[in-house]
Amino acid sequence: MTAYLDHLATERRQSPHTCSGYRRDLERLMSWLGEQTPAITGWDELQIEDVRRHVAFLNRSGQSGRSIARTLSAIRGFYDYLLRERRVRANPALDVRAPKSGRRLPVAADADQLGYLLGVAPDDPLEARDLAMFELLYSSGLRLSELTGLDLGRLDLVSGEVRVLGKGSRERLLPVGRKARAALQHWLSLRGALAATAEPAVFVSQRGQRISTRSVQARLERWGLKQGADQRLHPHMLRHSFASHLLESSGDLRAVQELLGHADIATTQIYTHLDFQHLSRVYDQAHPRARRRGSGPDESS
Structure with missing residues (x-):
């Protein structure tokens, strides 16, 4: 992992901010893998199901879809590097997608x-x-x-x-x-x-x-x-x-x-x-089975 981060900084010339974020994401993944039963101790042991479970864990922890997407980007990049170095045979994060984030809307002024x-x-x-x-x-x-x-x-x-x-x-x-x-x-x-x-x-x-x-x-x-x-x-x-x-x-x-x-x-x-x-007003005014003002209770209830 250290070699990959050095590769990002020197060969890929990624910013210190990007390298720091990828380091946090990969260290969090490594810590999570060690807590699994049985623990996953080698990068070549990671499977697509493990990546999906990690995404679910991040989602339950309150991570936004955008943050999870960045984590997946870090994992994919890391495994591309491992493939190039012939340390693994496949990229387990290749077909995993992050959950969609809700679109944030600006607040309308009164x-x-x-x-x-x-x-x-x-x-x-x-x-x-x-x-x-x-x-x-x-x-x-x-x-x-x-x-x-x-x-x-x-x-x-x-x-x-x-x-x-x-x-x-x-x-x-x-x-x-x-x-x-x-x-x-x-x-x-x-x-x-x-x-x-x-x-x-x-x-x-x-x-x-x-x-x-x-x-x-x-x-x-x-x-x-x-x-x-x-x-x-x-x-x-x-x-x-x-x-x-x-x-x-x-x-x-x-x-x-x-x-x-x-x-x-x-x-x-x-x-x-x-x-x-x-x-509710639109529903009451428009739906043929909506309860009208002044009407009694629904006879079918």
Whole structure:
């Protein structure tokens, strides 16, 4: 094992962080093998069933799917090395897969809290720009790349529409809410003093060029700190809040899918959430055998 880790560091030029992680994973495997009955004392004794049992042990211990996948990567790499050195005849981890991790979703901000955070009069042109960006993110559910890539010709404040180019070069037309239109009109009245000549971007930096995604992230985090937000603000949270609040109010998953620009509705189902009370209301109103308000107990029970 020591020879393999030296090989990673010198020949493969892996980072110290990677080598340290692989060392921990392999030492944990070695310790676990010694505790089995009968104990496994040689690397050539390890079988695919042993690797699967080790994965199950890690899963029961609370390891995430991502951590277990890294452990399997360490074991596979180690056995590839042992095969090359002719110390073993097979790689027992080759066909073992880690359990899937649940997809972590950003927390949607409360609608009242967002109303407070965005209901602030900007002090200067840059803050006017920031407010317009954040209002548009929340109003129309734009991705960060769609926001920074937005050009003036794609924004129509008279009709309250914005045309964005999303993933896979798919274009979609989105409504722009009243608050966002007002913030955009204010920003556009100031934009000319900052924007470079012939710059088509709606949102520009202090240097007059198209604003970067990193700048938007930093400015939104700064905005939240200044206004005393109780959670870290980031662009994806505003998009998630847009989807969550719209879905909770309308219950129309297909419409939210179109507005978000998801090609597959399964993505929307993962991305958004409905609380159980809302699901219960939908069930009571829609299912033919649901108990209605004012009705007596189910006769068949």
